[in-house]
Amino acid sequence: MILKYKTIVALLFFTATIISCDVDRLPETTVSDESFWKTENDLKSAANYFYSRFAILPVTSDIMSDDAYGSFPDAISDGSRIAGSTDDNLIYTYKYDYTTIRAANNLIEKSTIALSSGVLEQNVNWYVGEAKYFRAWSYYQLLQRYGGVPLILKTLTENSPELQAPQASREEIINAIYADLDDAVLKLRTATQLGTENYGRISQTAALTLKAQVALFEGTRAKFHGYGDPIKHLTIAKNASYQVMNSGQHRLFNNYFQLLQYEGEGFLNKENIVVKQYGKSITENTISHNSQRTLELGGSNPTKALADSYLMTDGLTITKSPLYVTPTKTAEVFINRDPRMGARFLKTGDPYITSTPVFTVPNLGFTKTGFANRSYANMADWTNSNSYIDQPVTRYAEVLLIYAESTFELNNSISDNDLNLSINLLRERVSMPKLTNAFVAANNLDMRTEIRRERRVELALEGFRYWDLIRWKTAEIELPKEVLGSFFFTEFGTSSIPLLNEENFIITQRSTTRKFNASRDYLWPFPNNEIGLNPNLKQNPNW
Template sequence: MKITFKQTLLSLSLVTCMTACDVNRLPETNISDMTFWTSESDIKAANNYLYTFLPGFSNEEVWSDDAFGLASNSISDGSRLAPATAADYNSPYNLIRAANNILEKAPRAAVAPAVLNRYLAEAYFFRAWGYFSLVQKYGSVPLILKTLEEGSPELTEAAAPRETVVDQIYMDLDFAVMNLPTITTLGAADYGRISRTAAQAFKARVGLFEGTYGKYHAKGDASKHLNIAAVSSKEVIDSKEHALFGNYFDLFQMAGEGRQNKENIIVKQYGVSSTERVLTHAYYRSSLENGNINPTKSLADSYLMKDGLPLSKSPLWSVPDSSHKVFKNRDLRMSATFMKRGDAMMTTKPIFDIANLVFNKTGYMFRKFANVNDWNTQASVIDRPLLRYAEVLLIYAEATYELKGAITDAELDMSINLLRARGEVAKLTNAFVTANALNMRDEIRRERRVELAQEGFRYWDLIRWKIAEMELVKPVLGNFYFKNEFAAATVNLAPDNVILVQDASFRKFNPARDYLWPLPINEIALNPALKQNAGW
């Protein structure tokens, strides 16, 4: 296997990197590496590289039934083929290699044990992050816990069992929880670095995914993982380190930046202004306004009326005869997530009236992260929230219900109902569910869908709940077709006067194959012991 090396300058330090297919081969190559690991600043600089792997803005929502782009998506409609190479496979292993390198070399530094353990904890956290990304997509994968050389036998070993990889993730996160500072201790100066509650919250995310995946796919010890999710999320709640941000729309604007927003637990940082920036992105103009990601009717219909009832049951709902009435008497989070008449839009069209069907194929347009100045500059520094306290509350509610088959009103009040209050939606109680012939599991899942819409969760929820085979094969529908409002365009309509974006005949999902992703063909060629996932 060919090996290529490159050096990256980061925070005045040299960090040795490698090509994707050789993620764990890291020989001692020069004197500078041997003399680098001497101080806390050296370790911190090396750890800074790990943060570059936190994912930025993307259009991954189109994998799910929540969004559609300018054209069909091969993951969503089941038409993809096994790739030759895949960044989704190689990039996590690059992160894992970098973390392993730090875990091996940071102990050389002359620092106090507590200081060393703090930075080792960051490395353990990021190794866990990398492995969870792999497990979600591929299931069983090679488990590499050290940097490898040319002849290392691990290069030709088979994938480790999924449960073994996940147990390692938990062990890494346990070390992180024990040794990371609290977010209060980090303060404003170190805002954005991984905290103790970040590790606890991420452990809860892993536990919920694995617990529900195990439960609904009949694999492994579901209760073990669900208990981890419930306990870890409750630890975050009990820490009192976090709270919900007051305004849902502002949560995804510059107003929601920084330590003053206690809801954000892990963020991809971009900066605080155009002059004080780390990175920039053009997510609003290149993805939302240009139509690379548009909300669907399926997502729109998930938002409750203010009385807490779905559209099919609420007396507050009637079929709208104009676009702004779609939002009447609805959960306020819908208005914060979807563009509606009167919202600020962009420099060449200051006020939104109706979506442009040439770009926004569904007749809807996302509003989260939309900012007029960012449209103009195409250089936004709005951070991407990767793990919010709202998710922790949702994990606690779902894990509790999935473990016990029930959830108390007190448990709902400390989780789901805090989110509903922000959306000005009636509380969810057991009596309310019974009186209105609702299903508690469905309502908990609905709450997760609307709260985390446009943040990259829906596809993975369909996977772990094993309902992708039911949801992803449905036709993709959009907004009601308001003929007097939309500009002239060729539009296919479903019988109930909603926009038909993609017919069900073009959509498929193979439950024997598509719940796991295909391993890259080149990786299997390089390591014959690595077996392709079933059906690919």
């Protein structure tokens, strides 16, 4: 079956009460746990629960970074947050991830019941592989935020001593993630084997890609923060990404804008590696989102910093290119720019909403930066207040970017051949000139900067930027800066003039109200209630 959420809604309550309770207490239920795990369908039903754990659209986490600004200041972005009693206001929480981990532990352990009941070992392995993927994924979310956390690889009872386990080290968490993903690769099916019927389930290349993601994060974080063994992790990132590239399972979709549209959905789009799927229509509205309306009202407005990162069509920045002409109106901002900018920013002439079929100028009452987010824009969905466009959680484009960055960071250099295998495929899709060592040298560019720029624009407004700043140790440089938006063109009108700087750019937040404590903010604070439940859980430094 296609893994649309209509296939799991009826099972969600049952599965959640059986396998996704908090780590500190088992639920009481009238259904015997052991009686549930005897068929392949039982395992599939339990594994389906994991797919509900991906965050629901729209992606607004970029407001934690310098790429986007919401309707008001973000406490993580501007450094004003405090260690709270809980973290329930966040997209992912400490408790949320351990709920997923417990569900994975339970499926892995109970799979032996299915084996003893006659389910084929190969078929059991498919769902064990999915559980190991999601256990690794959950520990990766925890590692990014908190660093070392308690490592729990079995289902606990209310009396288990592990409920008060201290943090494991970063290396122990990373090694557990690698072990889970290596085993998952052996157990899972390829994307081709999953086919249309099982499209959306986790594949071998999904597990390899997560391994590459984790390894790049830890390898670059170790390199720029000065700890651990960055060469080990960067080598793993390069090798895992190359395995995906060499698998023959994936290729780039032919239209960048349509990646976040209905045209980009389904098995025929080989760029999609992991996808958050939604219903099909209003009549099959099992799960939907309302991204366009949320973004229209200012959920995640692109900043000047992001806008300026897009190159001109000659491959040079707006400060170096002879093609750049100072714009006199909003439409001119997009002239001779990397086409990916116009795919993620609304511009004059784009289809918009029912009441305004053609976009003209951003509404500064909602769009605080003067730049409007075009992600998932669809007029019919806006009219219906429901969208069913799937979210590509992991795209093959990211694999190419991981390969390029890990290759460069291993040796502080990258060959033109490796650029052609990776970044230049992304540029070819949007008819941008190739990145070469000769071009970098001739134009006094920096290769690391250009590789990072490519990642920024290719994955723009998909939720990556904050964690990139964290691993590169540049958050302390970028986040305290003043948050600027568009030039204030006369088209915006004079009925409500925003705060402007001396160059007439919109100021959405002054630098005087922003800070980043490098001795504290590269790790998140553990929720105080979790420390109360586990006295061996030590708060991160300076929180």
